[in-house]
Amino acid sequence: MSTDVKLINIGFGNIIMSSRLVAIVSPDSSPVKRLLKEARDRGQMVDATHGRPTRSVLVMDSGHVIRSAIQPETIANRFATYRLGSSEGD
Numbered sequence: 001m002s003t004d005v006k007l008i009n010i011g012f013g014n015i016i017m018s019s020r021l022v023a024i025v026s027p028d029s030s031p032v033k034r035l036l037k038e039a040r041d042r043g044q045m046v047d048a049t050h051g052r053p054t055r056s057v058l059v060m061d062s063g064h065v066i067r068s069a070i071q072p073e074t075i076a077n078r079f080a081t082y083r084l085g086s087s088e089g090d
Helices: 030-042 072-089
Strands: 007-011 014-017 021-025 045-048 056-060 065-068
Touching: 007 065, 007 072, 014 065, 021 072, 030 045, 030 056, 030 065, 056 072
Parallel strands: 045 065
Antiparallel strands: 007 014, 021 056, 056 065
16 A cells, blocks of 8 residues: 655645646636635635636645636646656656
């Protein structure tokens, strides 16, 4: 059993577990705006933007939705880097 936890920096000192990440989406579409509103109403929306504009929305396997000021492509590249690193060690 591996205890190797992979973490992804989502900006401004905020870090998530890569194994819990389900999706990285752009915040501009109506369905994503609705997802954010519903998560806020449930108390499962986390704002990690530090007052900056939301550039990406991260959906976690727990149902939490995280707003980030980092571009989706940047977070996806960080995720891919961690995934490649973990597959090399397996």
